[in-house]
Structures are given as C-alpha cells and as structure tokens.
Amino acid sequence: MQYAGGRADAEETLRQLPGEGHALIQADLGEPGAAEQVVADAIAALGTVDVLVNNAAAAPTAENRHPIAQTPLADWQRIWRRMVDVNLLGAADLCWAVANHLVGRGVGGAIVNVGSRGAFRGEPDFPAYGSTKAALHSLGQSLAVALAPHGIAVTSVAPGFVATERQAAKLSGPEGERLRAESPFGRVGTPEEIAATVHFLASPAAVWASGTVVDLNGASYLRT
C-alpha cells in the first residue's frame, strides 16, 4: 500500500487489513522516478506483485480549485502540472512498471484505475482533475488492448461523489443536500461500494471485463 503524506492514516488502514503480506511504501507520485521505486519496493517487500490499483490522486480541494475565469495563470499552470504529474504520469509509470514485471514473469494480472464521473460530466471548477481522469480512462483502454495477449486485464471505475474523509465537510455543509440529491437514491456513494467493485475487477473472475469503465455513481449521471 502506497501513501504520500498521511503515514498515520496509512498505518491505521494497515492495522485494519486482515491476514499477512502487507507493506506500506511512502512516495510522492508526482516526482520523477517515484513510481518505479514504489514498484521495486513492493516487489522487494512482497516477492511479487499481481495487481495494481491506481487510487492515489491529487483530488479536488479548496486549495487547488481552478475555475478558468477566476484563476491567475501562474496558479492555473501550477495546479495543472501537479495534477498531470500525479494523476496521469504517476499512474502511467506505475502501469509500466507493474505490466513489465508481470510480462517478465510470464503471468497474468490486473490493473484497476480509479477514474471519475467528472471525466464525462465535466469539472468546471477543477478542469485539470477532470482531464487527468479522462486520460486515465483512456490509458486503461489502450493498455487493456496492449496487455490482453499477456493475460493482464485493465479496467477503470468512474465514481460519482463518495463520502471519503476529504469530502466530509462538503457533505455536512450547505452543499450536502444538493450532493445527495444528485442521485435518485438520495445519497452519495460509500468508500466500501467503490472498494467492492475494485476488488471484483482486480480478481481473475473479472478478466473478461477488461477495457471497461464502470460507472459507480448511483444513476446520478448516465453516459450514452
């Protein structure tokens, strides 16, 4: 399991995982070379790696909001570069390292990318975020075709609003009602609902879903 700055949270998650064979690896995926090092460290700690879940992201916060008409160019460029570095280039390098590890061993495996509904619906306040998630979906589809002959399945999930810790203030604030009303279920998604689908997509049972982008948004946005 890789983390960036949240060591205490990562240790707590580690404590909650059942069984053995887990390792914590620190890295800033926006730094060149970090992704290859994460995979090398994971292989050193675990022996082999069979599954990659690209969940890490520079996700929307009050600090990195960047609507085009209200954001000075220097901030616009800084936020775009950071989101591309972490969300797209970091994930692409992780895919490269894990795919080549699997191909080199001659075994199949799975890559699951955590994208976003925002890739399809648009992210007016966070266009760099939406763009990197659209690119991540596209990367997954290209790699699904390229890696199928090696028995490696590549899929993506596109969650709508999910009640993670990062989103807690929004859900309890004035925006909360509107966010829950986006879905006809009258609520937002849970981290467990996203994890259950990622877990399935990472399993051998889901190999025939390779290339898919699974909408996990409670029917709040229907793609055609």
Ligand SMILES: NC(=O)c1ccc[n+]([C@@H]2O[C@H](COP(=O)([O-])OP(=O)(O)OC[C@H]3O[C@@H](n4cnc5c(N)ncnc54)[C@H](OP(=O)(O)O)[C@@H]3O)[C@@H](O)[C@H]2O)c1
């Ligand atoms: N929550 C939602 O509503 C929602 C909706 C659609 C998609 N998603 C996607 O779901 C995923 C998880 O979202 P979340 O809500 O749990 O967001 P979050 O709380 O901000 O978690 C992001 C994770 O990415 C890691 N990370 C951030 N910057 C990094 C960097 N430079 N290098 C390495 N790791 C880095 C963080 O590690 P540290 O904690 O160690 O810093 C954290 O574990 C993201 O890909 C997000 O885009 C979320």
